[in-house]
Amino acid sequence: MSRRRIGVAAVVVAAIAFALLVSAQGLWQSWLSALFPKQPIVLMPRDTLAAFVLQHLVLVAVSSALTIAVGVPLGIFVTRRSGAEFRALVVAATDLGQTFPPVAVLALAMPLLGFGFWPTVMALFIYGMFPVVSGTIAGIESVPRAVLDAAEGMGMSPMQVLARVELPLAARVILSGVRTSVAINIGTATVGAAIGTGGLGVPIIGGLAVQNMAYVLEGAIPAALLAVLADAALAQVEVAVTVPEAAAGA
């Protein structure tokens, strides 16, 4: 129990530290100037670092929220009797979809949907669905048959079985799908800068284009930290929802 609390506390502290770090524009200015003394401009003038981070977060948050809101119910649906006939199709589609490189999917969004924020959100949303849906299906199907029989035998309705037995037991696997999906979204959102969505990809791609390594670091370091932080935070959520017995078995 206490180890869990330490983990949560560590993530909260790290998140606050990260927020302070990316807000400290002056710190980056002096630090990057020291590292690249020949470079007259070391921070991308288009926006503050905090703004880049915020754009990135909004992009990921909106697309991941959509992904979860649609992906989890879809995964649940195909494991119900009423959705069983779509299961094979959905599994095949997610398996195939996961082999598509996210960059290519993002690039395809442009000719189909156009430039800007919403097309990128759509691309991230669609691509992020694959791990969430397959995680949900795998999680629910990992619940032992005997447990379901017992639940039904005790007189639970299908909804009660789902809410009180299947979802709690599947939570860890579902969340690990969400975790994968968010990690991919954060990474792919970086590339979104190439289709004009802003975010931390802007200084990286811009810096590479004009050979300004200071810009590159301005984008790359926060992007890496953000990804690791988000992953650690979701790992804590994963631990929190894990049924103790399942944790002991894993």
Add this chain to the structure above:
Amino acid sequence: MIRLEDVTRRYGDTTAVDSLSLEVAEGEVCVLIGPSGCGKTTTLRMINRLIEPTSGHIFVDDRDILSMPAEELRRGLGYVIQSIGLFPHLDVAANICVVPRLLGWEKSRMAKRVDELLALVGLDPEAYRDKYPRQLSGGEAQRVGVARALAADPPVLLMDEPFGAVDPLNRERLQSEFARIQRELKKTVIFVTHDIDEAIRLADKIAIMRDGKLQQFDTPEQVLNHPANKFVHDFVGADRALKRLVRVRVADVMRSPATVLADSDALTVRVGAGRRRFAYVVEPDGRLVGWVDTNEVDRGLRPVEAMTRMDPVEASVRPDDSLRDALSRMLGLGFRAIAVTDKHDVLLGEVTFAAVEEAMTEGDEHISNQPAEDAE
């Protein structure tokens, strides 16, 4: 053949095996037994150097095993474990040939050996050679495990609870087959088990261990009749008399039965059945078909009319079965005697309740002298 001198194995502060000395003669089955954690498996694994002793010496064939390369030593010691450990990616034939391949045998010699061994452990070579481990039942897999251990004809077999994971019915069958194979091959066997019945049934010598120390090392009869201390006494259990029956084979106490031919007339029956009340009814080829009350025959009935039919499989035992099998069969059927047949149902003899009783009480006088609260 195998000699342990003052062998000790420590793990940190705990002593798994504590200055153990044992000598096992060639062709003997030595069973190491004791509660879990007593050091029996550690002892076995020190003999093939999967575990190195902390101190002491182990000799196989008068050679100190620490002076030999571990791999070479192990190739000369057959090894069977409870979880079998068949290689799942190899078929039965390739599994059996692991050691022969390591030794560089020729293909034709290996193929021949596979068939020999499968037949020896009671599996049809045609049917089993090309199967994979996952296609085998637990009992079949353990037979293959035994065949694999025997592949290069090692003089010594090390067996670590080999039948522990098999269901009780199959375990008994495997035990009796192992006893048969052992009578044929005369290997020197070190056999670890926690099942005292198995030990009594299979052992020439039993080594009872507790907390790494040897408690008693003797023949099963001596262990049953003269437990060295209270621990051994309790470990052997209260039903020692019954256990003693496990050691006695039906063949050793059976007597010739009274028989009548199914087709004979009343007159010849009187001669053949002697003065016994009941007689077995057999076909001319000797096959058992039923029993008859000789009084009925006296009243002029032909045996075939008067007899009660018997299922020879249900109502008889084999010469290699133990007296305990015979007793439990008698009790189950409610008879005072049981027929002994061979595998073609030919009647060989019978075992009476009196004979069982006699075997059970043998050695009782020793036991009564044995104080129950023996100091260690």
Add this chain to the structure above:
Amino acid sequence: MGAMVALAGATALPFVELRANRLVPGAAHSVAAAGPWAYLLWLLVGVGFLSAVAPTEKARAASSTASGYGLVVALAWGIGHAASTLLVGQPSAARVSLGAGVWVLLAGTAILGFSGGVERRRKLVRWAGPLVLTALAIAAAFAWGGLDRISLAREFAVRASSFWTLLGGHLAMAGTGLGFGLALGVPLGLWATRNRHVRSVVLGVTGVIQTVPSLALLGLLIAPLAALSQAVPALRALGVRGIGATPGLIALTLYALLPIVRNTYVGLAEVDPAVIDAGRGMGMSSWQLLWRVEFPLALPLIIEGVRTASVLLIGITTLTVFAGARNLGILVFEGLGQFAPDLILLGALPIIALAVVADVALSALGRALTPEGVRA
């Protein structure tokens, strides 16, 4: 359901767009532009709907399969027809490109084909016939049906020579990264099974690397490498520069590590300890155990890791163009930069195809290398 999607695509969305040149948006044309082929499309969508109400399983499968393959062919010829008729009298810069309706129709077709063939998905032989016929029909549409006039084909024609170079560059880059990943990852995975500390460090570090966005990792590698090659001229002579193939290859290798290391580790760690014990007990050396037992059993999982890694690398290779590498990513990002949809497609579609082919091929390889005895 596939038919529903196809119907929606055919009615609600533009079929093709006529544009004045390759960059500006154009006027939408409905499926009617396909001329006579439009009727065939409607008919085939109707056949698709039949599959939902067909009385038998067989009829359902047959109608959805037929409509699936049929739609692909009709689409190819319909698009060709639309392109040739719409371009009559237009200046040579004019382009006919595929509308959203075509993509939705294709998705519906895929669903129809899938539900028709779901139960025999594994049997490549049964697929071969219809697939070859369909491919021939599409090729014919290119040669005689006007399909070569659509904008994507025109874009390809312009870039044909550099396209193949870039495709080769893509394969070489991803392949080299995968090779390095294998050369490092398998030994690391093996080491992780032998040492607990190595395990936590290696799996932890590769896990963190995997989380870092690929573009950020690339950026993080470029700056220090640039500094390094400035400081050490000898390295520059070897081609190690901040910009160019080096940072890309390092990033790709790092990304390949996690799936390969993890699967090697899990594959080796999951080998039943009893199997290892049996192997050692029979006198196999550690190398013999590794080569004959552990690796063969872990191989399917290792290949699975290679599959994951290769799909990943084919995608990430696209991004290495930002560090100056030359591959299909150039088409994608030039296309994005010029707002030229067809150029993006020309880069992105082959990347997706490569990933899918690598996935299918390595899955098949994994199945082929799975020892028969452990096949599911």
